[in-house]
Amino acid sequence: MLKNFDCGELRADNTGSEVTLAGWVNRRRDHGGVIFIDLRDRSGIIQCVFNPAVSAEGYKVADELRSEYVVQVKGKVSLRPEGTQNPGLPTGAVEVMAESAKILNTSRTPPFYINEDSEVEEGLRLRYRYLDLRRERMRDNLILRHRIVKYIRDYLDKCGFIEIETPVLIKSTPEGARDYLVPSRLHPHQFYALPQSPQQLKQLLMVGGIEKYFQIVKCFRDEDSRADRQPEFTQLDLEMSFIEREDILNLIEDLMTNLMQTVKPEAHFPRPFPRLSFAESMASYGCDKPNLCFGMKIRDFSAIAAQCDFAVFKNVLAQGGAVKGICAPGCATYTRGQLGELNEFVKKLGAPGLLTISLGERPGNLDNITPEQVKSVAARYINLDRIKEIGHCFKASMGDLLLVVAGRPEAAGKVLGELRTEMARRLNLLKPNEYTFAFVLDFPAFEKNSETGRWQAVHHPFTAPMDEDLTLLDADQLEKVRAKSYDLVINGYEVGGGSLRIYNTEMQKKIFRILGYNEAEMQKLFGHLLEAFSYGAPPHGGIAVGIDRLTMLLAGAETIREVIAFPKNQQAQDVMFDAPSEVTPEQLAELHISLKDNLPTNTSLQK
Numbered sequence: 001m002l003k004n005f006d007c008g009e010l011r012a013d014n015t016g017s018e019v020t021l022a023g024w025v026n027r028r029r030d031h032g033g034v035i036f037i038d039l040r041d042r043s044g045i046i047q048c049v050f051n052p053a054v055s056a057e058g059y060k061v062a063d064e065l066r067s068e069y070v071v072q073v074k075g076k077v078s079l080r081p082e083g084t085q086n087p088g089l090p091t092g093a094v095e096v097m098a099e100s101a102k103i104l105n106t107s108r109t110p111p112f113y114i115n116e117d118s119e120v121e122e123g124l125r126l127r128y129r130y131l132d133l134r135r136e137r138m139r140d141n142l143i144l145r146h147r148i149v150k151y152i153r154d155y156l157d158k159c160g161f162i163e164i165e166t167p168v169l170i171k172s173t174p175e176g177a178r179d180y181l182v183p184s185r186l187h188p189h190q191f192y193a194l195p196q197s198p199q200q201l202k203q204l205l206m207v208g209g210i211e212k213y214f215q216i217v218k219c220f221r222d223e224d225s226r227a228d229r230q231p232e233f234t235q236l237d238l239e240m241s242f243i244e245r246e247d248i249l250n251l252i253e254d255l256m257t258n259l260m261q262t263v264k265p266e267a268h269f270p271r272p273f274p275r276l277s278f279a280e281s282m283a284s285y286g287c288d289k290p291n292l293c294f295g296m297k298i299r300d301f302s303a304i305a306a307q308c309d310f311a312v313f314k315n316v317l318a319q320g321g322a323v324k325g326i327c328a329p330g331c332a333t334y335t336r337g338q339l340g341e342l343n344e345f346v347k348k349l350g351a352p353g354l355l356t357i358s359l360g361e362r363p364g365n366l367d368n369i370t371p372e373q374v375k376s377v378a379a380r381y382i383n384l385d386r387i388k389e390i391g392h393c394f395k396a397s398m399g400d401l402l403l404v405v406a407g408r409p410e411a412a413g414k415v416l417g418e419l420r421t422e423m424a425r426r427l428n429l430l431k432p433n434e435y436t437f438a439f440v441l442d443f444p445a446f447e448k449n450s451e452t453g454r455w456q457a458v459h460h461p462f463t464a465p466m467d468e469d470l471t472l473l474d475a476d477q478l479e480k481v482r483a484k485s486y487d488l489v490i491n492g493y494e495v496g497g498g499s500l501r502i503y504n505t506e507m508q509k510k511i512f513r514i515l516g517y518n519e520a521e522m523q524k525l526f527g528h529l530l531e532a533f534s535y536g537a538p539p540h541g542g543i544a545v546g547i548d549r550l551t552m553l554l555a556g557a558e559t560i561r562e563v564i565a566f567p568k569n570q571q572a573q574d575v576m577f578d579a580p581s582e583v584t585p586e587q588l589a590e591l592h593i594s595l596k597d598n599l600p601t602n603t604s605l606q607k
Contacts, residue, residue: 002072002104008044012093014077019096021046022072022104024134025065026115035062037098039073040115042139047080047095048073054097061101068107068114068134075099122561127575129566141563145551147263149216152236155255161212161238166201168194168218173525178222180231188592194220197544199460200529202239203501206540207532211241216547224572227559228493228549231572238498239542245484245500248543249275249439252488252496256437264554269435277442278482282410286417288443291492292436294429296326298416301393305406310381312355312406322409325355326416327394328423331401332358332375345422346405351415355404359391364398366391373398421492430491432556438489442466445483446514454516459485461511462529463499464541473510488545495550498543505533 003022010019023041030036035050050062058075065071075098086092111127112120114134125132132138153163172179172193179193195201197219205213215237223229240248253273260267274292281288284297305313305323313323328334334342334356343354359366360373369391371384379387394402403419405412424430445465446455455478457463465473466482473481488496502508508530512522522530548560561567568574588594 003041006043007039007041007046008091010046010077010091010094010096012079015079015094017077018074019077020072020074021048021096023070024107024114025067025069025071028062028065028067035059035065037062037065037071037073038115039071039096040134044090046091047086048075048098049095050098050101055099058098058101061103062098064103065101066107066109068110069103070105070107072102072104073098074101123569123575126561126567126569129576133565138562141551141555141557142565144263144555145547145563148259148551148554149547151259151262152214152255153216155258156212156214156238159212159251161214162210163215164205164210164213165215166195166198166205166217170195170201171525173200180220180222183591183593185590185592196221197235198237199462200526202237202542203462203503203529203537203540204532206239206241206501206503207535207537209241211538212239214238225568225570228552230548230560230564231568233560234547236496236545236547237542238544239540241538241540243539243541245441245486245541248498248541249486252543252545253437253439256488260435260554264433267433267435267554269437273437273439275439275441278440278444279442281440282413286413286415286420287492288440288487289489289492289494290417290438290440291421291424291430292438293431293434293491294424296328296420296423298324298326298413298420299394300324300409301390304386304389304393308378308382308386310378312378316406321407322412323404323406324409324412324416325394325402325404326420326423327396328401328403328427329397330363330399331423331427332399333361334358334401342403342419342422346415346419349415349418350411351405351407354419355406357387357390357402357404359387359396359400359402360398362399366396366398369398435491435553440487440489441485442482443485443487444479445469445481445485446478448479455514457511457515459483459497459499461515462501462508464502464507465511473514478514484541486543488543490550490553493549493553495553496543496545498541500539500541503533503537503539505530508533 003020005019005021007021007023021039023039026038026040026045028035028037033052037048037050038045039048050059052059073096075096077094078097080093080095110131111124114131117135117137169182169192172181172191177196179196182192182194184190184192198215198217202213216234217237218232218234220232222231225231257271260269276290278288281290283300284290286298300322301324302317302322306317316323339356346354355378356376357378358375360369366388369388374384374387390402396402405415444458445463447458448454449456464484466484469481472478483499485497485499487494502511509522512526517525548564551563552560555563557563566574566576573579
């Protein structure tokens with residue numbers, strides 16, 4: 001090794017030790033004939049002092065050093081003089097008096113500061129990702145990711161799980177997103193697909209008697225990128241045999257609880273994890289991945305609104321709509337400008353507008369409110385008793401602000417769900433190191449595709465329906481069928497999802513028929529799975545947890561790109577490698593592929 005200590009591990013106990021260090025020049029300072037070098041490696045930073053009185057040769061090398069030069073330093077650890085200690089560094093009590101140094105490599109001036117946590121345009125960071133990885137924040141994020149994955153592996157190993165790798169080149173089957181296709185050279189005009197998940201493979205492992213399987217696995221989906229989504233992502237994939245839903249939920253809750261206590265001990269999170277039905281989540285939070293770190297539940301007061309002489313309410317309710325809202329605590333003093341911003345916010349989400357009801361400017365018992373204290377364009381149409389009734393529905397007090405949206409029930413709920421999060425941001429209710437885990441259960445099994453009019457699986461076609469809803473499959477009431485599925489939600493993000501699976505051939509065929517597959521299509525796409533079920537498949541189920549999203553949340557990052565070593569940008573491009581890119585005609589010919597531009601049939605374009 002070119003070093004016998006890491007820079008970040010030196011402490012007062014090492015005083016007097018002869019050390020050999022190697023790393024990058026983080027910062028260079030020349031103080032009147034003595035040069036100070038902050039030397040950095042993965043473990044941290046140590047100050048090295050180059051004094052010509054100690055080593056003229058070492059001082060000469062230090063005079064040549066610049067930021068990001070790679071250097072080896074030999075010297076003796078000593079306590080820093082009184083008054084020069086740096087309490088902001090773990091190594092701040094000591095320094096290395098350099099006796100010699102060797103430049104291992106020079107460096108060009110980097111395109112951005114590496115020794116500062118300054119804002120850098122993301123495209124530049126991704127173009128020079130290998131430099132970005134040297135920065136403290138990125139280093140810490142990757143170490144956190146390592147610790148998360150290591151803990152998961154160790155925990156599941158103790159629970160009797162076996163880690164098994166599954167193929168990356170598989171058959172293309174319809175499972176929700178677009179596949180990434182890989183052409184086969186040996187089999188012209190045929191393609192592999194990169195797995196969207198190892199869904200069928202882990203089910204086949206259960207048929208194979210593995211009973212407890214897991215994998216930290218790469219998955220691929222050709223979807224538009226966003227802050228918490230990448231074309232390729234990593235998940236904990238887990239499957240168990242001979243279990244019920246509670247077994248999986250309890251396992252994941254215990255795993256996450258112990259994981260947080262190990263890698264994020266400063267975090268606060270309530271236990272046991274709350275469990276909400278899909279219907280309850282949509283009704284109270286306007287989405288199926290609610291952030292439970294703050295209140296402001298959505299309230300439906302349509303029954304009260306029906307008794308009000310307010311035309312907006314009457315018109316919406318007459319068309320089968322609903323009147324819903326949230327209570328923003330202490331916001332009754334919002335200015336006209338602030339209320340206007342909120343109105344524009346909901347309009348951008350598709351709502352016709354926002355009705356606000358200010359319940360007096362000072363805190364107090366709502367029963368004592370007077371007509372003069374109520375501020376709203378609807379106040380003249382709603383008497384004071386109704387205002388109080390509405391306020392009590394929200395469990396509001398004087399000084400609160402009611403934010404109301406009227407429209408189609410589902411649409412109004414979704415808008416209020418977004419507004420709820422926006423108000424939490426404005427009110428600083430989202431605190432660092434505050435986490436709320438929750439399970440969302442009893443999702444619908446099917447939904448209609450608005451374009452094709454066909455039924456499709458909400459999760460995937462291998463999810464088992466609830467036993468008590470099986471009669472609805474044959475009663476043409478598919479919209480009421482619930483699935484044995486569940487999501488793990490953290491702070492408003494879906495971090496994991498799973499289900500109990502279908503393990504009976506006839507039931508699986510029935511579901512395929514509901515989804516529009518005929519017998520020939522079933523055999524072509526899923527024949528291997530249907531045949532496997534005929535050989536004694538056990539009851540089984542599992543879950544997949546997104547490693548990228550989980551790490552993003554625990555790191556306090558805004559996108560998963562901050563916790564992935566080499567991510568794609570928002571256009572699914574790798575700007576460092578310049579991928580995707582063109583390939584040679586020879587490569588295409590080997591794969592029996594020809595390229596063709598699909599131009600519109602337009603004579604002007606053809607000319």
